[in-house]
Amino acid sequence: MIIFKTTLGDVKINLDFDNAPVTAKNFQQYAEDGFYNGTVFHRVIKGFMVQGGGFSSGLEEKESRATIENEASNGLSNKRGTLAMARTQDPHSASAQFFFNLVDNNFLDFKDESVQGWGYCVFAEVVEGMDIVDKMTLVDTGRSGHHDDVPKEEIIIESTVVE
Numbered sequence: 001m002i003i004f005k006t007t008l009g010d011v012k013i014n015l016d017f018d019n020a021p022v023t024a025k026n027f028q029q030y031a032e033d034g035f036y037n038g039t040v041f042h043r044v045i046k047g048f049m050v051q052g053g054g055f056s057s058g059l060e061e062k063e064s065r066a067t068i069e070n071e072a073s074n075g076l077s078n079k080r081g082t083l084a085m086a087r088t089q090d091p092h093s094a095s096a097q098f099f100f101n102l103v104d105n106n107f108l109d110f111k112d113e114s115v116q117g118w119g120y121c122v123f124a125e126v127v128e129g130m131d132i133v134d135k136m137t138l139v140d141t142g143r144s145g146h147h148d149d150v151p152k153e154e155i156i157i158e159s160t161v162v163e
Contacts, residue, residue: 001127002031003161006041007154008136011100011129013083019074020123023085023094026068027123030096031160035062041155042147043099046137051086051099057154059144064096072110076122079104083124091118100126100133 004011015024030036036053039062043051055061070091078084078101085094099120101108110119126133136155144150 001163002028002124003163004036004129004157005159005161006132007156007158009129009132011132012127013124014127015124016076016122019076020071020121022068023071023121023123026065026095027085027098028162030065031162034160035064035096036157036160039157041136041151041157043149044136044139044141044151044155045102045149047103049099049102049105050133050136051097052155052157053086054097057156059147059150062096067093067095070094070118070121071123072119072121073113074110074121077104077106078108078120078122079106081126081130082122083126084108084120084122087120089115091115094121102133102137 002013017024038056041050041052042055080103082101083098086097087094108120111117139151141149
């Protein structure tokens, strides 16, 4: 279990080592290393998702480790309360950034091994604190530099506890 202690409250998640072993191990290593401490949720889209894990306060991008193989073909679905890896257009470009699914986002699921079909790898689920994740969507968002949907009041992961 991993606990994110955020400025809005605690969110507890369970990693799925059975279905997403590479992704879960990668995420746990970032958590154990304290990488997520002091990072902000930099993209919040009500009715869709909340993204974090890549920027510290002031939208300073953090340097992450190498990218990992996309395990989205693991049969897990981007349902409300799950966490998935964020990535670029390259299906195998995920590293540290992740997002909470606020609703069932089945269109993000694996369909095939084409660039458009790869989907986003689900690797964990919220077991406590989904109300805190929902609370994140109540903040006003706007544009900041090259980024859209940025909370005007920062939502910070103050610390990460790995149990």
